[in-house]
Amino acid sequence: MRVASLGNFSMYYKVLAKEIIITAFWDNRQNPEKLLKTLQNIK
Numbered sequence: 001m002r003v004a005s006l007g008n009f010s011m012y013y014k015v016l017a018k019e020i021i022i023t024a025f026w027d028n029r030q031n032p033e034k035l036l037k038t039l040q041n042i043k
Contacts, residue, residue, distance in 0.1 A: 001014055009026060026038070
């Protein structure tokens, strides 16, 4: 998984052979523990 920082937000994404899949947008001002739980639920 990769991440792009966009000011107060981050975009988490995967790069596959023929597509890019955006898995999450995140407001960086939130609790980082909540981010870990959110990313663990993504398959």
